[in-house]
Amino acid sequence: xxxxxxxxxxxxxxxxxxxxxxxxxxxxxxxxxxxxxxxxxxxxxxxxxxxxxxxxxxxxxxxxxxxxxxxxxxxxxxxxxxxxxxxxxxxxxxxxxxxxxxxxxxxxxxxxxxxxxxxxxxxxxxxxxxxxxxxxxxxxxxxxxxxxxxxxxxxxxxxxxxxxxxxxxxxxxxxxxxxxxxxxxxxxxxxxxxxxxxxxxxxxxxxxxxxxxxxxxxxxxxxxxxxxxxxxxxxxxxxxxxxxxxxxxxxxxxxxxxxxxxxxxxxxxxxxxxxxxxxxxxxxxxxxxxxxxxxxxxxxxxxxxxxxxxxxxxxxxxxxxxxxxxxxxxxxxxxxxxxxxxxxxxxxxxxxxxxxxxxxxxxxxxxxxxxxxxxxxxxxxxxxxxxxxxxxxxxxxxxxxxxxxxxxxx
Amino acid sequence: xxxxxxxxxxxxxxxxxxxxxxxxxxxxxxxxxxxxxxxxxxxxxxxxxxxxxxxxxxxxxxxxxxxxxxxxxxxxxxxxxxxxxxxxxxxxxxxxxxxxxxxxxxxxxxxxxxxxxxxxxxxxxxxxxxxxxxxxxxxxxxxxxxxxxxxxxxxxxxxxxxxxxxxxxxxxxxxxxxxxxxxxxxxxxxxxxxxxxxxxxxxxxxxxxxxxxxxxxxxxxxxxxxxxxxxxxxxxxxxxxxxxxxxxxxxxxxxxxxxxxxxxxxxxxxxxxxxxxxxxxxxxxxxxxxxxxxxxxxxxxxxxxxxxxxxxxxxxxxxxxxxxxxxxxxxxxxxxxxxxxxxxxxxxxxxxxxxxxxxxxxxxxxxxxxxxxxxxxxxxxxxxxxxxxxxxxxxxxxxxxxxxxxxxxx
Numbered sequence: 001x002x003x004x005x006x007x008x009x010x011x012x013x014x015x016x017x018x019x020x021x022x023x024x025x026x027x028x029x030x031x032x033x034x035x036x037x038x039x040x041x042x043x044x045x046x047x048x049x050x051x052x053x054x055x056x057x058x059x060x061x062x063x064x065x066x067x068x069x070x071x072x073x074x075x076x077x078x079x080x081x082x083x084x085x086x087x088x089x090x091x092x093x094x095x096x097x098x099x100x101x102x103x104x105x106x107x108x109x110x111x112x113x114x115x116x117x118x119x120x121x122x123x124x125x126x127x128x129x130x131x132x133x134x135x136x137x138x139x140x141x142x143x144x145x146x147x148x149x150x151x152x153x154x155x156x157x158x159x160x161x162x163x164x165x166x167x168x169x170x171x172x173x174x175x176x177x178x179x180x181x182x183x184x185x186x187x188x189x190x191x192x193x194x195x196x197x198x199x200x201x202x203x204x205x206x207x208x209x210x211x212x213x214x215x216x217x218x219x220x221x222x223x224x225x226x227x228x229x230x231x232x233x234x235x236x237x238x239x240x241x242x243x244x245x246x247x248x249x250x251x252x253x254x255x256x257x258x259x260x261x262x263x264x265x266x267x268x269x270x271x272x273x274x275x276x277x278x279x280x281x282x283x284x285x286x287x288x289x290x291x292x293x294x295x296x297x298x299x300x301x302x303x304x305x306x307x308x309x310x311x312x313x314x315x316x317x318x319x320x321x322x323x324x325x326x327x328x329x330x331x332x333x334x335x336x337x338x339x340x341x342x343x344x345x346x347x348x349x350x351x352x353x354x355x356x357x358x359x360x361x362x363x364x365x366x367x368x369x370x371x372x373x374x375x376x377x378x379x380x381x382x383x384x385x386x387x388x389x390x391x392x393x394x395x396x397x398x399x400x401x402x403x404x405x406x407x408x409x410x
Numbered sequence: 411x412x413x414x415x416x417x418x419x420x421x422x423x424x425x426x427x428x429x430x431x432x433x434x435x436x437x438x439x440x441x442x443x444x445x446x447x448x449x450x451x452x453x454x455x456x457x458x459x460x461x462x463x464x465x466x467x468x469x470x471x472x473x474x475x476x477x478x479x480x481x482x483x484x485x486x487x488x489x490x491x492x493x494x495x496x497x498x499x500x501x502x503x504x505x506x507x508x509x510x511x512x513x514x515x516x517x518x519x520x521x522x523x524x525x526x527x528x529x530x531x532x533x534x535x536x537x538x539x540x541x542x543x544x545x546x547x548x549x550x551x552x553x554x555x556x557x558x559x560x561x562x563x564x565x566x567x568x569x570x571x572x573x574x575x576x577x578x579x580x581x582x583x584x585x586x587x588x589x590x591x592x593x594x595x596x597x598x599x600x601x602x603x604x605x606x607x608x609x610x611x612x613x614x615x616x617x618x619x620x621x622x623x624x625x626x627x628x629x630x631x632x633x634x635x636x637x638x639x640x641x642x643x644x645x646x647x648x649x650x651x652x653x654x655x656x657x658x659x660x661x662x663x664x665x666x667x668x669x670x671x672x673x674x675x676x677x678x679x680x681x682x683x684x685x686x687x688x689x690x691x692x693x694x695x696x697x698x699x700x701x702x703x704x705x706x707x708x709x710x711x712x713x714x715x716x717x718x719x720x721x722x723x724x725x726x727x728x729x730x731x732x733x734x735x736x737x738x739x740x741x742x743x744x745x746x747x748x749x750x751x752x753x754x755x756x757x758x759x760x761x762x763x764x765x766x767x768x769x770x771x772x773x774x775x776x777x778x779x780x781x782x783x784x785x786x787x788x789x790x791x792x793x794x795x796x797x798x799x800x801x802x803x804x805x806x807x808x809x810x811x812x813x814x815x816x817x818x819x820x
Contacts, residue, residue: 060744060752091740093753093769126737127770236741313723314815321816327536330501331646334470342470343503359503360537399812405724406731406808 009172010266012273013180016169017151021180021205022247023047026150028157031138033086033124033131040138041157042107043201044080049243051078051119052214054221056238062090063100064120065239071104074116076210081119081201081241082107082139083158085186087130089122090236099130106139121199121239123160123186155184158199161404162187166277172266174259175250179206181266185274187230187281200225200240200274206263207246208253215255216267217242224271227303227392229311230282242267279393280376284400288376289319293390295383301338302390308336309379309392316397319377324368326354329379339385346382419582420676422683423590426579427561431590431615432657433457436560438567441548443496443534443541450548451567452517453611454490459653461488461529462624464631466648472500473510474530475649481514484526486620491529491611491651492517492549493568495596499532499540500646509540516549531609531649533570533596565594568609571814572597576687582676584669585660589616591676595684597640597691610635610650610684616673617656618663625665626677627652634681637713637802639721640692652677689803690786694810698786699729703800705793711748712800718746719789719802726807729787734778736764739789749795756792 019026028041051072055065071078082103089096100120107118122130144150155165169182181204208216217240225240246252253263280288291310296302309315312332318325326347334342343358352368353361371377429436438451461482465475481488492513499506510530517528532540554560565575579592591614618626627650635650656662663673690698701720706712719725722742728735736757744752753768762778763771781787 058741058744059749060740088737091737091752091765091768091770126741127765236744313811317812317815320812323816327498327501330470331468331536334468334646339469342501355501355537358501360501360539397812398816399809401723402727402730402807402809402812405727406733 009262010269011171013169013171016182017148017167018043018154018182018184018201018203019146019151020169020182021203023205023245024203025144025146026154027142027144028153028155029138029141031141032134033084037159038153038157039085040135040142041083041154042080042142042144043154043203043243044111044144045243045245047245047247048077048079048117049245050208050210050213051076051241051243052210052217053239053241054217054225056235058236060091060236062088062122062237063092063096064089064122065237066097067100067104068119068121068239071116071119078119078243079111079113079117080107081121083121083199084135084138085158085160086124087122087128088124088126088237089130090126092127092129095129099132102132103135103139106136110139110142119241121237123158123199123237126236158184158186160187161283162281164281166274166281168270168273170266170270172262174206174248174253174262177248177250179248179250179266180204181206181270183270183274185278187278198225198235198238198278200271202240202242202267202270204242204244205246205248206244206253207248207250208244208263212254213242213244216264219264220268220271222303224268224275227307228275228279229307229392229394230279276393279395282395283404284398285395286398287319287374287396289379289394289396290376291379291381291392293381293383295385296338296388296390297386299388299390302388303392304390305333305336305338305381306390306392308332309381310394313397316394319372320396320398322369322372324349324354324363324365324372329381330355333381340383344384348380350378419672420679421581423579423581426592427558427577428453428564428592428594428611428613429556429561430579430592431613433615433655434613435554435556436564437552437554438563439548439551441551442544443494447569448563448567449495450545450552451493451564452490452552452554453564453613453653454521454554455653455655457655457657458487458489458527459655460618460620460623461486461651461653462620462627463649463651464627464635466645468646470501470646472498472532472647473502473506474499474532475647476507477510477514478529478531478649481526481529488529488653489521489523489527490517491531493531493609494545494548495533495568495570497532497534497538497540498536498647500536502537502539505539509542512542513545513549516546520549520552529651531647533568533609533647536646568594568596570597571693572691574691576684576691578680578683580676580680582672584616584658584663584672587658587660589658589660589676590614591616591680593680593684595688597688608635608645608648608688610681612650612652612677612680614652614654615656615658616654616663617658617660618654618673622664623652623654626674629674630678630681632713634678634685637717638685638689639717639802639804640689686803689805692805693814694808695805696808697729697784697806699789699804699806700786701789701791701802703791703793705795706748706798706800707796709798709800712798713802714800715743715746715748715791716800716802718742719791720804723807726804729782730806730808732779732782734759734764734773734775734782739791740765743791750793751795754794758790760788
């Protein structure tokens with residue numbers, strides 16, 4: 001993909017959201033699963049949408065993940081997704097599966113559709129059963145609309161301990177048609193107490209077959225959602241789902257379509273945007289950390305090293321303390337499993353060089369500290385193994401992380 | 411090794427230390443590398459000792475590690491080790507290597523020995539050069555003796571942010587001779603600021619050739635030192651060194667010696683004891699966590715799963731908060747890379763069952779909380795894949811961890 005060429009063709013829309021693409025509706029209500037906040041949400045499209053999803057790599061997978069896979073297997077198309085927060089419906093045995101199927105049925109029936117028209121996602125406490133009476137009433141109360149408020153209600157209904165809602169929107173032109181894409185997400189990390197889940201929902205009116213949408217999602221996931229880490233704990237419920245309902249009326253996108261790369265870039269930018277919002281709103285976080293590893297032979301190695309650095313508790317606490325502790329960075333590099341020549345390593349905080357070709361550099365601690373007090377920090381590592389770059393995003397480790405996760409479930 | 415048979419033959423000695431075995435002397439002094447605390451130490455044996463060491467797996471290795479490897483390569487024998495704290499002498503380029511060689515020479519010359527009679531270990535800040543004038547004066551000031559005070563001085567000289575010194579001693583009978591073993595260690599974790607290192611030093615008067623000592627150390631390291639984690643950050647300076655000077659006068663120990671297993675158990679108990687002391691004194695820690703995974707087909711899998719659980723930030727914060735958050739445990743199990751049947755998993759906090767064959771169990775939160783408020787917590791995971799057990803040790807993640815690691819280097 002020629003990034004330089006395609007980036008200009010993609011426009012970010014201020015306050016964009018999942019309802020920007022044509023033909024989508026959404027809603028979110030308070031069903032009583034959470035004390036007072038919204039906890040049941042829905043996305044719906046009249047035109048069946050090609051669907052593609054990626055799931056948690058955790059061996060332990062929650063019931064809704066299995067039910068969503070079941071829905072997708074029928075035709076690769078969906079007309080919507082129903083989501084609840086507060087309860088992850090994970091490690092809930094057979095009752096959990098029954099509840100997730102029931103939730104899907106309730107959503108589908110609401111629109112007179114077959115069960116498999118809907119996907120299901122849950123996020124919340126692991127090991128507790130769903131309060132199905134409340135879920136049922138919540139689904140009944142949902143009134144999907146295409147308004148800014150409806151999008152915001154959905155965004156709110158999928159949160160757990162997230163502090164802010166997360167959304168974005170982009171548009172581009174494919175086959176002379178305007179193609180839009182919107183996204184909503186909830187916080188990563190396994191959150192208070194036993195909370196599970198990163199959820200990402202992306203809508204687009206692009207025309208594309210399920211198999212190609214899956215191809216596109218697979219192509220960009222490793223560069224985006226898979227490159228964020230809050231605390232290294234991957235959950236039982238992680239899911240990113242893309243719905244493409246075709247209303248933009250472009251020629252169906254395939255890898256041989258002349259603008260395939262434009263669509264990939266559209267999907268990548270939407271995903272990266274959501275991924276960074278998730279990292280920045282990590283539990284207790286005060287800042288976003290971006291790590292770029294340059295000069296590796298394999299991109300996978302550069303990405304693994306970047307993720308190891310940004311996931312290191314010591315790098316994270318140093319970021320919190322605005323301390324230019326580059327020794328922690330090179331130590332993380334050394335245990336990343338990636339081979340490199342330490343005596344050729346250069347490390348920079350933004351443009352401040354602290355290690356140059358393996359030799360410590362005298363730098364202004366004051367200037368470095370001032371830089372590290374920003375809300376977004378960029379760390380660059382340069383090696384001389386090759387030409388590939390890998391990027392990862394994370395957040396600092398703070399007193400509030402310990403507070404959030406160390407406090408009792410009540 | 412028949413553990414049941416051999417355990418009874420090994421006696422732990424109250425307040426045991428590295429000078430309990432015959433023929434060892436030690437010292438520790440304040441050389442000015444640290445503000446007021448002891449910072450240069452030495453262990454010495456007149457009789458050359460068979461030596462065996464294991465080192466950090468980090469690709470980035472500090473200068474003293476290379477110098478120690480160089481010493482060991484000559485004959486496999488050592489007469490001592492010189493150690494400093496405050497400066498790790500890591501990522502210090504050629505100057506760092508020169509300084510580490512100089513430090514070795516200064517120690518060896520003190521006893522009229524060839525350079526390679528000594529090993530070198532350093533722990534402290536990464537990326538700063540050694541203050542060699544101070545080191546030189548420190549080494550000159552060392553007066554090795556065989557007294558309790560001398561052992562304590564050494565134990566103190568190797569600390570960085572450790573709160574307590576760490577030592578132990580055991581004895582057994584081999585070939586009718588009393589064989590003693592003692593150990594000293596310093597804290598694990600990569601500590602404030604950029605501090606590096608777990609250091610373990612074990613002395614014994616057992617007679618054993620270097621090659622067999624190496625075999626023994628390799629056999630027990632994976633069950634002991636390699637099964638502790640404080641924050642997942644492995645340092646550039648980690649080293650465990652065993653010195654066996656043969657003064658117990660037993661028949662040299664080899665794998666075919668009838669009491670080989672007794673020696674292995676002696677070494678294992680000494681190592682496990684030090685490892686647990688290190689875990690318990692992890693940065694900011696208030697409690698020791700032990701995780702036992704039972705019923706795996708491969709021991710390595712059981713160990714990896716145990717270490718993943720005990721290393722999870724979420725399990726660690728839950729332990730800090732005395733919260734029986736078993737969902738975090740099963741989520742860590744699921745991402746450990748080890749295959750198992752989640753619906754056959756049982757989880758217990760000591761004797762309190764919280765998950766039974768994959769089904770959540772109603773348990774007394776009060777009783778669980780009371781148990782989790784202990785200074786030592788034991789978590790058991792039972793699976794039905796096989797008969798192997800793996801154990802790992804760690805500590806809780808607290809406000810103080812963030813404080814220690816988030817504060818500025820000054």
